[in-house]
Amino acid sequence: MEKILDRLVNGVIDGPDDLAGIGECLNILDELEGQNGSAGALRKEIEKVRLIFKRLILEESSDPNNDWLMIQNLLGSLKNFSGPGEALGSAAAEAVSGIEPESACETGEEDFFASAAIDSGNDIFPDQEVTESTELQDPELLKDFIEEAKEHLSTIEMNMLGLETNPGDTEAINAVFRPFHSIKGVAGFLNLSEIHELSHEVENLLDSARSGKLAVTDSVIDLVLVATDILKGLLEELESGQSGRKVASPVVKGFLEKVKTFGGDPAAGAGIPVRKVGTILVEHGVLEDETLPDIAQKSKVEGTKFGEAAIEEGMASPREVSKALREQRHNIETAQSVRIDTRKLDNLVDMVGELVIAQSMVLQNPDIKKIKDQKLQKDCSQLNRITAEIQRISMSMRMVPIKNTFQKMIRLVRDLSRKSGKEAQLKMNGEDTEIDRNMVEEIYEPLVHMIRNSVDHGIEMPEERTKAGKDPMGTILISAEQKGGNIVIDIEDDGRGLDARKIREKAIERGIISELDQFDDKTAYDLIFHPGFSTKDKVTEVSGRGVGMDVVKKCVEGLRGKIEIVSRPGRGTSFHMKLPLTMAIIDGMIVQIGAERYIVPTIALKESLKVSREAYFTVQGKGELVKVRDSIMPLIRLHNYFNEEPKHRAPWEGLLLVVIEGQHSYCLLADEIVGRQEVVIKSLGSLFEQLPGISGGAILGDGKIALIIDVKGIISLYEDSSK
Amino acid sequence: MAYKDLTVLIVDDFVTMRRIVRKILRDLDFQNIIEAEDGMAALEVLKTTKVDLIVSDWNMPRMTGLELLKEVRGADNLKDTPFLMVTAEAQKENIVEAVKAKVSNYIVKPFTAATLEEKLAKIIPR
Numbered sequence: 003m004e005k006i007l008d009r010l011v012n013g014v015i016d017g018p019d020d021l022a023g024i025g026e027c028l029n030i031l032d033e034l035e036g037q038n039g040s041a042g043a044l045r046k047e048i049e050k051v052r053l054i055f056k057r058l059i060l061e062e063s064s065d066p067n068n069d070w071l072m073i074q075n076l077l078g079s080l081k082n083f084s085g086p087g088e089a090l091g092s093a094a095a096e097a098v099s100g101i102e103p104e105s106a107c108e109t110g111e112e113d114f115f116a117s118a119a120i121d122s123g124n125d126i127f128p129d130q131e132v133t134e135s136t137e138l139q140d141p142e143l144l145k146d147f148i149e150e151a152k153e154h155l156s157t158i159e160m161n162m163l164g165l166e167t168n169p170g171d172t173e174a175i176n177a178v179f180r181p182f183h184s185i186k187g188v189a190g191f192l193n194l195s196e197i198h199e200l201s202h203e204v205e206n207l208l209d210s211a212r213s214g215k216l217a218v219t220d221s222v223i224d225l226v227l228v229a230t231d232i233l234k235g236l237l238e239e240l241e242s243g244q245s246g247r248k249v250a251s252p253v254v255k256g257f258l259e260k261v262k263t264f265g266g267d268p269a270a271g272a273g274i275p276v277r278k279v280g281t282i283l284v285e286h287g288v289l290e291d292e293t294l295p296d297i298a299q300k301s302k303v304e305g306t307k308f309g310e311a312a313i314e315e316g317m318a319s320p321r322e323v324s325k326a327l328r329e330q331r332h333n334i335e336t337a338q339s340v341r342i343d344t345r346k347l348d349n350l351v352d353m354v355g356e357l358v359i360a361q362s363m364v365l366q367n368p369d370i371k372k373i374k375d376q377k378l379q380k381d382c383s384q385l386n387r388i389t390a391e392i393q394r395i396s397m398s399m400r401m402v403p404i405k406n407t408f409q410k411m412i413r414l415v416r417d418l419s420r421k422s423g424k425e426a427q428l429k430m431n432g433e434d435t436e437i438d439r440n441m442v443e444e445i446y447e448p449l450v451h452m453i454r455n456s457v458d459h460g461i462e463m464p465e466e467r468t469k470a471g472k473d474p475m476g477t478i479l480i481s482a483e484q485k486g487g488n489i490v491i492d493i494e495d496d497g498r499g500l501d502a503r504k505i506r507e508k509a510i511e512r513g514i515i516s517e518l519d520q521f522d523d524k525t526a527y528d529l530i531f532h533p534g535f536s537t538k539d540k541v542t543e544v545s546g547r548g549v550g551m552d553v554v555k556k557c558v559e560g561l562r563g564k565i566e567i568v569s570r571p572g573r574g575t576s577f578h579m580k581l582p583l584t585m586a587i588i589d590g591m592i593v594q595i596g597a598e599r600y601i602v603p604t605i606a607l608k609e610s611l612k613v614s615r616e617a618y619f620t621v622q623g624k625g626e627l628v629k630v631r632d633s634i635m636p637l638i639r640l641h642n643y644f645n646e647e648p649k650h651r652a653p654w655e656g657l658l659l660v661v662i663e664g665q666h667s668y669c670l671l672a673d674e675i676v677g678r679q680e681v682v683i684k685s686l687g688s689l690f691e692q693l694p695g696i697s698g699g700a701i702l703g704d705g706k707i708a709l710i711i712d713v714k715g716i717i718s719l720y721e722d723s724s725k
Numbered sequence: 726m727a728y729k730d731l732t733v734l735i736v737d738d739f740v741t742m743r744r745i746v747r748k749i750l751r752d753l754d755f756q757n758i759i760e761a762e763d764g765m766a767a768l769e770v771l772k773t774t775k776v777d778l779i780v781s782d783w784n785m786p787r788m789t790g791l792e793l794l795k796e797v798r799g800a801d802n803l804k805d806t807p808f809l810m811v812t813a814e815a816q817k818e819n820i821v822e823a824v825k826a827k828v829s830n831y832i833v834k835p836f837t838a839a840t841l842e843e844k845l846a847k848i849i850p851r
Binding site: 019021022024025026028029032055056059060140143146147150151154177179180183184185186187188190191192341 | 745748
């Protein structure tokens with residue numbers, strides 16, 4: 003102890019400004035206290051020094067120089083404590099009285115500190131702080147801030163929803179707290195007082211949740227979600243340059259009132275469950291479920307982390323704990339990244355496409371092919387590998403996990419089910435599946451529509467579900483998977499399923515089909531995609547599906563994708579969406595028609611085949627037909643639409659491509675299949691944009707251009723002309 | 726040494742905040758500015774680059790400013806690097822922790838170039 007005191011008095015601090023010195027000193031004081039835990043008088047002295055130090059550190063001292071003198075005196079007087087035990091009492095009293103004349107007034111000083119502590123704990127200083135910095139008026143900065151803040155807000159949402167299922171997850175609370183904190187920080191610099199104030203209040207709320215003073219209840223979550231929405235609104239206003247006055251003030255004020263009246267109930271925080279680390283350790287078979295509360299208690303009492311406590315108790319080895327921690331952290335960790343303008347990325351991908359084509363033009367050049375040099379051949383295959391890798395990497399740069407989009411759906415399901423009095427949860431699978439970022443935005447709307455449908459019309463009310471022997475909580479499963487060059491997204495609910503009979507009745511009533519039409523159930527389901535099928539309120543009455551499902555179909559087809567429905571009455575419905583991974587490249591079947599080659603997107607193709615002469619016939623008023631197995635389908639001569647002179651006029655000599663559009667199948671007649679290839683889609687420019695039957699162009703391996711056939715367009719041309 | 730000869734490392738997980746701090750540092754004539762998105766990333770930078778000043782946010786994922794500070798002070802080759810902690814008014818109380826861990830000084834956001842300069846004057850020998 004003598005030694006410690008010597009170190010103290012020998013001046014580790016240069017002055018009231020020397021924070022590092024103060025830090026050192028505080029550490030020594032801790033050490034001192036640790037050694038003489040029971041000496042009440044000494045402890046009192048140390049506490050006094052600490053208070054003054056804190057005041058100095060926080061720059062809350064009214065007279066730093068006087069405080070500095072007091073510190074020196076107090077530290078000097080500590081030297082008087084040379085022995086242990088109560089004998090110190092008188093020495094302490096002496097020391098205290100010794101400094102009394104110099105310090106202004108001891109009781110007053112403590113009062114001052116107490117009130118200062120309260121102030122800094124609860125008060126906001128936005129006015130004073132914000133006005134301090136004004137020169138940051140950089141529109142570029144503001145724009146980027148809006149962008150970044152929005153991004154962070156979406157992570158808030160998903161973490162918040164995670165908290166709902168696991169309210170004690172401090173890391174999740176932290177993850178929500180952090181973005182509000184950052185947004186507040188920047189808003190302070192940029193003088194965005196409303197955003198600043200709002201995020202500040204939420205931050206406070208979350209801070210009490212973080213420290214266990216406030217339990218994360220549904221209403222807390224609701225409050226934070228509302229705040230997120232308001233913040234988004236404020237950001238959007240900023241973005242559109244409306245100087246943030248329209249929505250802002252009243253909404254923000256109202257909300258702030260709500261937050262402020264939201265008193266933290268200290269008792270409510272008591273039941274925070276064990277940290278996830280514990281759960282993970284149980285899963286690993288390291289700990290028993292029953293031991294968790296004990297360890298948690300110990301870690302609480304000693305202020306250590308759960309893992310540390312488990313190690314101390316000898317219940318887990320450091321290696322096991324660190325493994326669990328790693329696992330816990332795994333989901334949070336993100337790879338380092340750089341922001342890039344998406345236009346640059348798109349250009350890069352474009353140019354890589356060109357590179358691949360240019361390479362194959364060179365390599366397939368007859369003169370080059372003639373060269374029989376081994377070294378050249380080796381180099382060429384090396385070049386091939388490299389370009390393929392570049393293509394793969396550049397494509398992957400535009401890919402993002404579908405997770406974010408999926409996670410937005412959690413909120414949707416939550417809100418919808420709350421509103422309708424149903425109970426529904428969203429589960430997901432394969433959310434790490436990656437998809438072209440351009441596609442992400444495009445599939446958002448259709449997903450919302452489908453999920454809305456599932457909740458509105460698929461999932462039954464809890465009583466109804468219980469009666470049917472189901473879990474009162476409905477489940478919607480949304481999953482994504484990469485299959486070949488496509489991404490397959492399934493949305494599956496365990497609701498009541500589609501009623502084919504009612505759909506048929508409805509379709510007849512609307513004049514979409516006639517009573518004579520015979521369909522199987524599957525075809526009947528497809529009727530809900532018909533534009534005329536339903537309007538929202540009507541459908542709700544008959545509890546069918548169909549809210550804007552035609553829009554969904556249009557969207558999916560616009561992306562060159564396909565959508566199918568599978569439904570089992572009483573068991574649920576699933577939508578099966580198949581989309582290309584990227585909009586820039588399609589998997590195409592290259593077919594020869596006359597002198598030119600054309601590309602038919604493989605996704606549109608059901609099969610390609612040759613038929614016998616007998617399968618072909620004509621019917622008055624219906625034109626040319628082909629019988630493929632048991633079904634009869636119209637024949638569409640592609641050469642007619644592209645004004646080509648075909649090699650084969652007879653359908654049994656040429657090649658037939660079977661495609662499905664709506665409820666009908668068609669046969670497209672081409673001369674032959676040249677091959678199958680992934681092609682980079684090129685726009686034909688505004689002049690040819692509206693060209694029916696053509697959706698774009700592509701450069702083939704030999705450098706020639708081929709047109710991409712828009713199957714749907716061809717079919718509607720056919721239907722129009724045969725009417 | 727003049728500010729323009731010093732290398733500064735800004736640590737913050739929020740990109741906009743890094744840009745703001747960078748801008749203010751530029752106003753003070755700093756030329757060599759490196760950024761890191763959290764404590765871990767900062768340590769990576771520190772492994773390869775000699776840094777004369779660290780300006781770090783407190784609240785970051787993966788590794789907080791306090792944890793970074795402890796790492797820095799615990800490393801023989803880095804322990805004397807001036808370390809300025811950026812904090813928010815509401816979190817100021819925690820600064821005592823940072824002081825115990827030998828932070829050189831701290832600054833409360835939002836701050837102006839003038840405030841920053843004042844703080845730097847205390848921690849960088851000129």
